[in-house]
Amino acid sequence: MEYENITEFILLGLFSNEDAKATCSVLFSLCYLAILSGNLAVLLTIRGSHLGEQPMYFFLSYLSFMDVCFTSTVAPKLIIDLLVQWKTISFSGCMSQMFYAHFFGATEIFILVAMAYDRYVAICRPLHYMVIMSRRVCYILVMASVIGAFAHSLMQVIIIIQLPFCGPNQIDHYFCDVFPLLKLACMDTGLLKIIIVTTTGVLSILTFVALVISYIIILFTLRTRSSEGRRKALSTCGSHITVVLMFFLPLIFTYVPMADYVSDDKVFALFYTMIAPLFNPLIYTLRNTDMKNAMRKVWGPKKLFEKN
Numbered sequence: 001m002e003y004e005n006i007t008e009f010i011l012l013g014l015f016s017n018e019d020a021k022a023t024c025s026v027l028f029s030l031c032y033l034a035i036l037s038g039n040l041a042v043l044l045t046i047r048g049s050h051l052g053e054q055p056m057y058f059f060l061s062y063l064s065f066m067d068v069c070f071t072s073t074v075a076p077k078l079i080i081d082l083l084v085q086w087k088t089i090s091f092s093g094c095m096s097q098m099f100y101a102h103f104f105g106a107t108e109i110f111i112l113v114a115m116a117y118d119r120y121v122a123i124c125r126p127l128h129y130m131v132i133m134s135r136r137v138c139y140i141l142v143m144a145s146v147i148g149a150f151a152h153s154l155m156q157v158i159i160i161i162q163l164p165f166c167g168p169n170q171i172d173h174y175f176c177d178v179f180p181l182l183k184l185a186c187m188d189t190g191l192l193k194i195i196i197v198t199t200t201g202v203l204s205i206l207t208f209v210a211l212v213i214s215y216i217i218i219l220f221t222l223r224t225r226s227s228e229g230r231r232k233a234l235s236t237c238g239s240h241i242t243v244v245l246m247f248f249l250p251l252i253f254t255y256v257p258m259a260d261y262v263s264d265d266k267v268f269a270l271f272y273t274m275i276a277p278l279f280n281p282l283i284y285t286l287r288n289t290d291m292k293n294a295m296r297k298v299w300g301p302k303k304l305f306e307k308n
Helices: 018-047 055-072 075-081 091-124 126-132 135-161 178-182 190-224 227-255 262-286 289-299 301-307
Strands: 008-011 088-090
Touching (some): 008 091, 018 075, 018 262, 018 289, 055 075, 055 091, 055 135, 055 262, 091 126, 091 135, 091 227, 135 190, 178 190, 190 227, 227 262
Antiparallel strands (some): 008 088
16 A cells, blocks of 8 residues: 655644743743853863863763754754744654754763763773773774764664655654654554664663663772772762763653653653753863863953953
């Protein structure tokens, strides 16, 4: 049986309350501006100071860049849709948004893993740290993150693009994602749901478990350190653990259920598309003396006057 594929989708958005949409549009606009300014400030501070020479901050600069890119694939469309009546997106635009959302999101996951590995080597193998975490290794880890994320996002698009969509065309979400699109397909997608849960949900769980185990080992190792060394290491690791929890827990709740909870998934999606990128710069700067000192040097009045 042949189907005539639809050419555009309608995004139902976060909620249907018309009175709150204008207020939420302003709120999300402010959040988006804060995400852009905060993450770009972290990125430029690291690149404009000596911190970029250290592997941890090298990865942090890429994490901030991914935060900006990831949120930019979702937030502008969300803000505009809160103000207009017809929230349409073309089929090709939907596929592009899904690809880039998964690409930047998966790259963030792999970079967070690289940052955890960096902290493990720094604390558990301090004498070999500069050899193990050389600049060449750091670039390899970033490239591996990008390649792995590209393969993951491409697989998601290949799965969806081959499905027949004959109507309805209303996506119960505020951006194009795999599970909401599977619900609209004109065929049985039970097997595809299992594949996506296995590749995305289980991967998220295994990655999260691996990160938790690595930090348990780090905390165990810190018992033998001096109080000053233990305090500094815990401050750095505490920031990273907070970011991991804010990003991974909503992600797991989104991709592990078998798509019967898709209507609730858009609430969880807000955490890793908007809230986590909003708080990441604060978490990494307020609890980090090196970052605060670097920001004073890069963005201080004297430095700005010299640039002008």
